[in-house]
Amino acid sequence: MKKAIFTTLFATLVTLNALAGVIVLEGHYQGKNLYVQNPFAGSGVGFCTYEVTVNGEVTTDEWNSSAFEIDLAARGLKVGEPVVIKIKHKDDCKPKVLNPEVLKPKSTFEVVSMEVTPDGVLKWKTKNETGKLPYIIEQYRWNKWVRVGEVDGVGTPGEHEYSFQITPHSGVNKFRVKQVDYSGKPRYSKSVEFTSDIPEITFSPIKVKDKIEFTGETMYEIYDSYGNIVKKGFGKEIDASNLTKGIYYLSYDNKTDTFVKK
Numbered sequence: 148m149k150k151a152i153f154t155t156l157f158a159t160l161v162t163l164n165a166l167a168g169v170i171v172l173e174g175h176y177q178g179k180n181l182y183v184q185n186p187f188a189g190s191g192v193g194f195c196t197y198e199v200t201v202n203g204e205v206t207t208d209e210w211n212s213s214a215f216e217i218d219l220a221a222r223g224l225k226v227g228e229p230v231v232i233k234i235k236h237k238d239d240c241k242p243k244v245l246n247p248e249v250l251k252p253k254s255t256f257e258v259v260s261m262e263v264t265p266d267g268v269l270k271w272k273t274k275n276e277t278g279k280l281p282y283i284i285e286q287y288r289w290n291k292w293v294r295v296g297e298v299d300g301v302g303t304p305g306e307h308e309y310s311f312q313i314t315p316h317s318g319v320n321k322f323r324v325k326q327v328d329y330s331g332k333p334r335y336s337k338s339v340e341f342t343s344d345i346p347e348i349t350f351s352p353i354k355v356k357d358k359i360e361f362t363g364e365t366m367y368e369i370y371d372s373y374g375n376i377v378k379k380g381f382g383k384e385i386d387a388s389n390l391t392k393g394i395y396y397l398s399y400d401n402k403t404d405t406f407v408k409k
Contacts, residue, residue: 174250252278
Protein backbone atom coordinates (compact mmCIF):
# COMPACT_ATOMS: atom_id res chain seq x y z
CA MET A 148 0.00 0.00 0.00
CA LYS A 149 2.75 2.46 1.02
CA LYS A 150 4.76 1.51 -2.04
CA ALA A 151 1.75 2.18 -4.28
CA ILE A 152 1.18 5.63 -2.71
CA PHE A 153 4.89 6.52 -3.11
CA THR A 154 4.86 5.39 -6.74
CA THR A 155 1.77 7.46 -7.47
CA LEU A 156 3.22 10.54 -5.72
CA PHE A 157 6.54 10.20 -7.59
CA ALA A 158 4.70 9.88 -10.92
CA THR A 159 2.64 12.98 -10.11
CA LEU A 160 5.78 15.01 -9.32
CA VAL A 161 7.45 13.90 -12.54
CA THR A 162 4.32 14.86 -14.49
CA LEU A 163 4.20 18.31 -12.85
CA ASN A 164 7.88 18.90 -13.59
CA ALA A 165 7.34 17.92 -17.20
CA LEU A 166 4.63 20.57 -17.53
CA ALA A 167 6.92 23.50 -16.73
CA GLY A 168 10.23 25.11 -17.57
CA VAL A 169 12.15 28.08 -16.21
CA ILE A 170 14.43 30.71 -17.70
CA VAL A 171 16.96 32.05 -15.18
CA LEU A 172 18.68 35.40 -15.73
CA GLU A 173 21.42 36.59 -13.37
CA GLY A 174 23.27 39.89 -13.37
CA HIS A 175 23.26 43.38 -11.88
CA TYR A 176 20.65 46.11 -12.17
CA GLN A 177 21.83 48.71 -14.69
CA GLY A 178 18.82 51.05 -14.54
CA LYS A 179 16.89 49.39 -17.38
CA ASN A 180 13.93 47.01 -17.59
CA LEU A 181 13.62 43.68 -19.39
CA TYR A 182 11.24 43.01 -22.28
CA VAL A 183 9.84 39.54 -22.97
CA GLN A 184 8.16 38.11 -26.04
CA ASN A 185 5.49 35.73 -24.75
CA PRO A 186 3.92 33.25 -27.23
CA PHE A 187 0.75 31.25 -26.76
CA ALA A 188 1.04 27.91 -25.04
CA GLY A 189 1.46 24.92 -27.35
CA SER A 190 -2.06 23.85 -26.56
CA GLY A 191 -3.36 27.18 -27.87
CA VAL A 192 -4.94 27.97 -24.50
CA GLY A 193 -3.42 30.93 -22.64
CA PHE A 194 0.08 32.38 -22.84
CA CYS A 195 3.36 30.61 -22.24
CA THR A 196 4.56 32.41 -19.07
CA TYR A 197 2.73 31.74 -15.84
CA GLU A 198 5.00 33.35 -13.20
CA VAL A 199 7.90 35.82 -12.96
CA THR A 200 10.05 36.34 -9.86
CA VAL A 201 12.76 38.93 -9.13
CA ASN A 202 15.14 37.97 -6.33
CA GLY A 203 12.66 35.36 -5.14
CA GLU A 204 9.60 37.66 -5.08
CA VAL A 205 6.70 37.23 -7.49
CA THR A 206 6.23 40.32 -9.65
CA THR A 207 2.95 42.03 -10.45
CA ASP A 208 3.94 42.54 -14.10
CA GLU A 209 1.19 41.84 -16.62
CA TRP A 210 2.71 38.70 -18.12
CA ASN A 211 -0.63 37.42 -19.42
CA SER A 212 -0.07 39.01 -22.86
CA SER A 213 1.93 38.45 -26.04
CA ALA A 214 4.71 40.76 -24.80
CA PHE A 215 5.43 42.19 -21.37
CA GLU A 216 7.92 44.27 -19.43
CA ILE A 217 9.68 43.17 -16.24
CA ASP A 218 9.72 46.44 -14.34
CA LEU A 219 12.91 46.33 -12.30
CA ALA A 220 12.68 50.03 -11.45
CA ALA A 221 9.51 49.30 -9.47
CA ARG A 222 11.43 46.85 -7.27
CA GLY A 223 13.40 49.65 -5.63
CA LEU A 224 16.70 48.23 -6.83
CA LYS A 225 19.87 50.29 -6.77
CA VAL A 226 22.19 50.43 -9.76
CA GLY A 227 24.78 47.66 -9.42
CA GLU A 228 22.62 45.53 -7.11
CA PRO A 229 22.58 41.76 -7.88
CA VAL A 230 19.45 40.50 -9.66
CA VAL A 231 18.14 36.96 -10.24
CA ILE A 232 15.08 36.72 -12.48
CA LYS A 233 13.12 33.52 -13.05
CA ILE A 234 10.56 33.29 -15.84
CA LYS A 235 8.45 30.17 -15.34
CA HIS A 236 6.72 28.87 -18.44
CA LYS A 237 4.75 25.91 -19.75
CA ASP A 238 6.81 23.08 -21.16
CA ASP A 239 5.37 23.14 -24.71
CA CYS A 240 6.50 26.72 -25.43
CA LYS A 241 9.25 29.18 -24.51
CA PRO A 242 9.21 32.95 -24.00
CA LYS A 243 12.07 35.03 -25.42
CA VAL A 244 13.88 37.75 -23.48
CA LEU A 245 14.56 40.51 -26.01
CA ASN A 246 17.28 42.46 -24.17
CA PRO A 247 19.11 40.18 -21.67
CA GLU A 248 22.26 42.31 -22.05
CA VAL A 249 20.77 45.02 -19.77
CA LEU A 250 21.72 42.84 -16.77
CA LYS A 251 25.35 42.62 -17.86
CA PRO A 252 27.82 45.14 -16.41
CA LYS A 253 28.59 48.05 -18.70
CA SER A 254 31.67 50.23 -18.50
CA THR A 255 30.60 53.84 -17.95
CA PHE A 256 33.28 55.08 -15.55
CA GLU A 257 34.64 58.62 -15.63
CA VAL A 258 38.01 59.46 -14.12
CA VAL A 259 37.88 62.36 -11.69
CA SER A 260 41.62 62.36 -10.98
CA MET A 261 44.70 60.22 -11.61
CA GLU A 262 48.27 60.52 -10.38
CA VAL A 263 51.44 58.61 -9.52
CA THR A 264 52.67 59.29 -6.01
CA PRO A 265 56.40 59.77 -5.15
CA ASP A 266 56.48 56.26 -3.63
CA GLY A 267 55.31 54.67 -6.90
CA VAL A 268 51.59 54.17 -6.37
CA LEU A 269 49.12 54.80 -9.19
CA LYS A 270 45.98 56.37 -7.70
CA TRP A 271 42.77 57.19 -9.51
CA LYS A 272 39.30 58.35 -8.53
CA THR A 273 36.21 57.54 -10.60
CA LYS A 274 32.49 58.28 -10.74
CA ASN A 275 29.43 57.04 -12.67
CA GLU A 276 30.25 53.32 -12.57
CA THR A 277 27.22 51.18 -13.41
CA GLY A 278 28.78 47.74 -13.60
CA LYS A 279 31.14 45.75 -11.41
CA LEU A 280 34.12 45.27 -13.72
CA PRO A 281 37.85 45.01 -13.06
CA TYR A 282 40.18 47.89 -13.90
CA ILE A 283 43.11 46.69 -15.97
CA ILE A 284 46.28 48.73 -15.42
CA GLU A 285 48.49 49.24 -18.46
CA GLN A 286 51.99 50.69 -18.79
CA TYR A 287 53.40 52.06 -22.04
CA ARG A 288 56.74 50.47 -22.77
CA TRP A 289 58.47 48.94 -25.80
CA ASN A 290 56.20 51.00 -28.11
CA LYS A 291 53.04 49.27 -26.89
CA TRP A 292 50.64 49.18 -23.93
CA VAL A 293 51.51 46.32 -21.58
CA ARG A 294 49.12 44.92 -18.97
CA VAL A 295 50.76 45.12 -15.53
CA GLY A 296 47.91 44.49 -13.08
CA GLU A 297 44.23 44.44 -12.22
CA VAL A 298 42.01 45.99 -9.52
CA ASP A 299 38.32 45.12 -8.95
CA GLY A 300 35.89 47.97 -9.58
CA VAL A 301 33.07 48.78 -7.14
CA GLY A 302 30.44 49.21 -9.87
CA THR A 303 28.17 51.84 -8.27
CA PRO A 304 27.60 55.49 -9.32
CA GLY A 305 29.32 57.33 -6.44
CA GLU A 306 32.98 58.35 -6.30
CA HIS A 307 35.48 55.55 -5.66
CA GLU A 308 39.23 55.62 -5.06
CA TYR A 309 41.65 52.95 -6.29
CA SER A 310 45.39 52.36 -6.06
CA PHE A 311 48.02 50.05 -7.53
CA GLN A 312 51.73 49.68 -6.80
CA ILE A 313 53.55 50.19 -10.09
CA THR A 314 56.98 49.10 -11.32
CA PRO A 315 58.44 52.06 -13.24
CA HIS A 316 61.28 51.95 -15.77
CA SER A 317 63.94 54.60 -16.31
CA GLY A 318 62.92 57.91 -17.90
CA VAL A 319 59.36 58.95 -18.74
CA ASN A 320 56.62 56.50 -17.69
CA LYS A 321 52.99 56.42 -18.88
CA PHE A 322 50.11 54.55 -17.25
CA ARG A 323 46.38 54.22 -17.89
CA VAL A 324 43.45 52.05 -16.81
CA LYS A 325 40.74 50.39 -18.85
CA GLN A 326 37.62 48.25 -18.51
CA VAL A 327 36.16 45.77 -21.00
CA ASP A 328 32.42 45.03 -20.71
CA TYR A 329 30.12 42.51 -22.46
CA SER A 330 30.44 44.41 -25.76
CA GLY A 331 34.14 43.55 -25.90
CA LYS A 332 35.00 47.20 -26.58
CA PRO A 333 37.58 48.65 -24.12
CA ARG A 334 36.93 51.92 -22.29
CA TYR A 335 40.16 53.77 -21.50
CA SER A 336 41.16 56.50 -19.12
CA LYS A 337 43.55 59.21 -20.24
CA SER A 338 47.17 58.36 -19.51
CA VAL A 339 49.22 59.90 -16.72
CA GLU A 340 52.96 60.55 -17.05
CA PHE A 341 55.84 60.94 -14.65
CA THR A 342 59.63 60.77 -14.85
CA SER A 343 61.39 58.26 -12.61
CA ASP A 344 64.89 58.65 -11.18
CA ILE A 345 65.73 54.98 -11.84
CA PRO A 346 69.12 54.61 -13.62
CA GLU A 347 69.04 53.31 -17.17
CA ILE A 348 69.44 49.53 -17.24
CA THR A 349 71.76 47.60 -19.55
CA PHE A 350 72.36 43.88 -20.08
CA SER A 351 75.20 41.51 -20.91
CA PRO A 352 76.48 39.54 -22.69
CA ILE A 353 75.45 40.09 -26.31
CA LYS A 354 76.46 36.53 -27.14
CA VAL A 355 74.67 34.40 -24.57
CA LYS A 356 75.52 30.90 -23.39
CA ASP A 357 73.56 30.25 -20.19
CA LYS A 358 72.16 33.48 -18.76
CA ILE A 359 71.50 37.17 -19.30
CA GLU A 360 72.31 39.64 -16.54
CA PHE A 361 70.84 43.14 -16.07
CA THR A 362 72.36 46.03 -14.12
CA GLY A 363 69.08 46.28 -12.16
CA GLU A 364 65.72 44.55 -11.77
CA THR A 365 63.43 45.02 -14.76
CA MET A 366 60.44 43.61 -16.59
CA TYR A 367 61.51 41.74 -19.72
CA GLU A 368 60.21 39.87 -22.75
CA ILE A 369 62.21 37.74 -25.19
CA TYR A 370 61.02 37.17 -28.79
CA ASP A 371 62.46 34.80 -31.35
CA SER A 372 63.27 35.83 -34.92
CA TYR A 373 59.66 35.06 -35.95
CA GLY A 374 58.20 37.43 -33.36
CA ASN A 375 56.99 34.69 -30.98
CA ILE A 376 57.37 35.44 -27.28
CA VAL A 377 59.49 32.75 -25.60
CA LYS A 378 60.13 34.20 -22.14
CA LYS A 379 58.80 37.00 -19.96
CA GLY A 380 59.12 38.03 -16.35
CA PHE A 381 60.76 40.39 -13.86
CA GLY A 382 64.18 40.15 -12.30
CA LYS A 383 67.90 40.84 -12.54
CA GLU A 384 68.82 37.83 -14.68
CA ILE A 385 67.31 35.39 -17.17
CA ASP A 386 68.03 31.68 -17.53
CA ALA A 387 68.73 31.32 -21.26
CA SER A 388 70.13 27.79 -21.16
CA ASN A 389 67.05 26.26 -22.78
CA LEU A 390 66.91 28.68 -25.73
CA THR A 391 67.89 27.27 -29.12
CA LYS A 392 70.70 28.89 -31.09
CA GLY A 393 69.80 32.01 -33.02
CA ILE A 394 69.02 35.72 -32.88
CA TYR A 395 66.53 37.01 -30.28
CA TYR A 396 64.90 40.34 -29.42
CA LEU A 397 65.06 41.40 -25.78
CA SER A 398 62.63 44.02 -24.47
CA TYR A 399 63.60 45.38 -21.04
CA ASP A 400 63.61 48.66 -19.11
CA ASN A 401 62.19 51.05 -21.76
CA LYS A 402 63.93 49.67 -24.89
CA THR A 403 64.44 46.65 -27.13
CA ASP A 404 67.82 45.18 -28.17
CA THR A 405 69.04 41.97 -29.80
CA PHE A 406 71.28 39.16 -28.61
CA VAL A 407 72.60 35.91 -30.01
CA LYS A 408 72.17 32.56 -28.30
CA LYS A 409 75.31 30.49 -28.90
